[in-house]
Amino acid sequence: MKAALIAVGNEVLFGDTVNTNAAFLAAQLTQSGVEVVRQAVVPDALADVAASIHDALAAADLVVLIGGLGPTVDDLTRQALALATDRPLHEDGAALAEIEGYFRERRRPMPVSNRQQALVPEGGQLLPNQRGTAPGLWLEVDGRVLVALPGPPIELEPMFQEAVLPRLLPRLGGGRRVIWVRTSGIGESSLQELLGDLLTTANPSLLPYAKLGEVHLRILADGKSQEAADQAAQGLLEAVRSRIAAYIYGLGDLTLEEVILRRLGARAQTVAVAESASGGLVSERLSAVAGASRVFLGGTVVYTAGAKARWAGLDPELLSREGPVSAFTASHLALAVRRELGASWGVATCGWAGPEADGEIGLAYTAVAGEDGVACREHRLGRNRYDIRHRLAQAALWQLYQTLGEES
């Protein structure tokens, strides 16, 4: 299968927005065995979009349009699809009801302009949008597929993975199995050294994707049948496990914080968090998980000496003597927050995030307190404020995860 991508919109065309959507889709398609043969960016103009669809259909079996599905007069992707494929547009009653519901829930009147988001070219199907009002479109014409996705990555990415990819895969033939392996606590280069030759095989294949503080590994196996693909993927997974088991926290798409909350929930345990340099990131990640309040009790952001005194009972003079960024401070914070909320576990962070600091930028500590006492780790997390804060939150969660693991 050959694919062409068309990004619609002056925002990308004029360079206000980097076209990360195209890179995301191209990578996803390439990984699925689809050959991307061209990408284009075209203006918010009906004739241009329609012409680009026309050109793309001459070169590809799959055309993916990005953006132009909003409610304004500039949003012309629906109309261009209809024009290029010579299909009339109809209003979809179910889609209109869903858009109306979106506004009703928010107790806002629906602007008339949003009505056009319910238009569908004849024969097309709407793809539901969990995060916005613009549904996507799936349209088959003479054995070829046209897909339109909304421009915001937060809407586009789940729609592609949940609604588009599953419909494409059966068309690609044979069997295919993808397994995601999630790791933390180890850098990409060290991981590559441990995995060695496993990274060089073509099928099943193993590909690392580095995130901030995590590396995700994708196992991809193609086979003549689904069973053959499953077996090949499973075999590679076992080989991966035998080399890096200590760094794997899960398979699939559960995040580290979700794994932690589930494990705590299963043990009827709870956690409280005291953050200095990470400034709320650990609490934010834990509380982002649905149902977190059964396990995550709360926490403090003890950003200043005053806050550390007030909520962790840390005497300012002692704090100043031991240092606000020290194993002492991190341990004290973890113990205090655990005690304050009567939690099973207390987690704490401190560090110098810069750009100005009274200590070595990037030096940071995490601590985890439990019924057997407190353990502390020292970290060096680079020079960039953003990276330091996010790596520090990751290090705290990873320490908690490992502590839970060792304990069971």
Added chain:
Amino acid sequence: MKAALIAVGNEVLFGDTVNTNAAFLAAQLTQSGVEVVRQAVVPDALADVAASIHDALAAADLVVLIGGLGPTVDDLTRQALALATDRPLHEDGAALAEIEGYFRERRRPMPVSNRQQALVPEGGQLLPNQRGTAPGLWLEVDGRVLVALPGPPIELEPMFQEAVLPRLLPRLGGGRRVIWVRTSGIGESSLQELLGDLLTTANPSLLPYAKLGEVHLRILADGKSQEAADQAAQGLLEAVRSRIAAYIYGLGDLTLEEVILRRLGARAQTVAVAESASGGLVSERLSAVAGASRVFLGGTVVYTAGAKARWAGLDPELLSREGPVSAFTASHLALAVRRELGASWGVATCGWAGPEADGEIGLAYTAVAGEDGVACREHRLGRNRYDIRHRLAQAALWQLYQTLGEES
């Protein structure tokens, strides 16, 4: 002048590399008054590159090729330019000497393959590369300009700014001004209704970009001189201000939290935050700003009744009677956190983020406490947990911003 951009290479096409070069060039050209009419990404294949040059020349006066100037057999941009414009390739003696010099300086032997980097289509000029071996190309054909630039941004960006832009500007004339206007507290559709006809003018133009909880407006003016462009942009800004002044928190690229921290810093005031449903997001946004610790004292994440009792002195029975999601609770939290840390301002949130809840999902409250007492706002923020939490954090910061504004 109209421009088309063509990125050459499988790396971009298959999504291994995000096409930041196109965004850089498009933004530079747009700011210089050149209209970018299309962008394309094509594979490393001679016929495809040549065909895309041919197509681009039909739509644009300026065609910029990105990449494909390296020494390998995959680097075909020079050959494609020659093919598409029907000009033979010659070896440029001066260019060859420069490439040879590059290797001599580094005391490395020159691979034979690098010799092709000295090839120039007849009538073309080489553009010097300060950072690599691949010179760029400038070629004029029938009054149109073709430019080829190397792919690494570190080579492309200075070459464009030092060798290409100065040759283009005399052909352009006139001036251009861009002003970004940042708003919050109002949705995109309502904003569009207030702005009405201002959104339909071509020059100066006004374009909205919706973010989660914010809308950014771009004013773009072209004029016969820089002064004329400045005046036109300023005139439109005044018109925008006259309609939506209450929702504008800044011009340019400062974030809402940066504006708040600067304003507080200038008044030598401080802020503390107590978060329930937003779970640390407000603290996280404030502490993400460099230098935050002079103004942001810290906060609590009072996710559970236990935490609300411990850190806000909220009696569980009273909390249960008034409701954990209520104006009472938000106000109490804001007052308590302000008092606990002795801050100028206390900010608080509570809400039902779902998916399971003992109340109406999306219902939420923000409160801001100051020396004159506390004010509370009620919100309805949709059904999606992610959106609710982020919109709630935005609403809290917006309430604080507005409170600071009214007070001065």
